[in-house]
Amino acid sequence: xxxxxxxxxxxxxxxxxxxxxxxxxxxxxxxxxxxxxxxxxxxxxxxxxxxxxxxxxxxxxxxxxxxxxxxxxxxxxxxxxxxxxxxxxxxxxxxxxxxxxxxxxxxxxxxxxxxxxxxxxxxxxxxxxxxxxxxxxxxxxxxxxxxxxxxxxxxxxxxxxxxxxxxxxxxxx
Numbered sequence: 001x002x003x004x005x006x007x008x009x010x011x012x013x014x015x016x017x018x019x020x021x022x023x024x025x026x027x028x029x030x031x032x033x034x035x036x037x038x039x040x041x042x043x044x045x046x047x048x049x050x051x052x053x054x055x056x057x058x059x060x061x062x063x064x065x066x067x068x069x070x071x072x073x074x075x076x077x078x079x080x081x082x083x084x085x086x087x088x089x090x091x092x093x094x095x096x097x098x099x100x101x102x103x104x105x106x107x108x109x110x111x112x113x114x115x116x117x118x119x120x121x122x123x124x125x126x127x128x129x130x131x132x133x134x135x136x137x138x139x140x141x142x143x144x145x146x147x148x149x150x151x152x153x154x155x156x157x158x159x160x161x162x163x164x165x166x167x168x169x170x171x172x173x
Contacts, residue, residue: 019051057081 025047029038038046058073060081065073075098082091118125 018055020047020054022047025050056085060085 022043026043029043029046057078058081061073061077064077064080064084065071068077070077079091079094079098082088082094
């Protein structure tokens with residue numbers, strides 16, 4: 001009979017939270033062996049093995065971290081844990097994955113600014129900005145000139161309409 005308080009047994013709510021997503025495991029299995037059918041029990045066993053491996057590896061890395069008086073587990077601790085646990089053969093592959101992860105992270109940092117995302121040199125962007133400012137100033141000056149001319153025309157028209165016409169002067173003579 002299984003004890004629900006022990007890790008790895010059904011009914012342990014804490015253990016359920018510490019498993020990998022089934023969909024991810026199923027996807028990996030499908031990619032690795034696309035032409036083979038895998039029973040649900042076998043999928044569950046793979047899930048449990050993966051979860052247990054991660055627990056084991058992280059516990060060992062934590063021990064190494066503590067021995068080195070560090071507060072954060074880093075990649076070096078994981079690689080040492082792999083070796084201590086007898087998985088030294090996986091170190092080269094793990095280091096390759098680490099290198100890829102660092103490259104992706106560096107690329108993300110480089111692409112974090114909007115200027116770099118445009119792919120246009122900063123000097124060209126500055127030139128374009130100055131060109132737009134000059135065009136805006138020109139358009140503003142033209143609009144002000146048009147407004148001034150309209151005011152002048154309105155003032156002249158008002159002045160002309162305020163003067164008595166020659167016909168009006170004939171009526172008074």
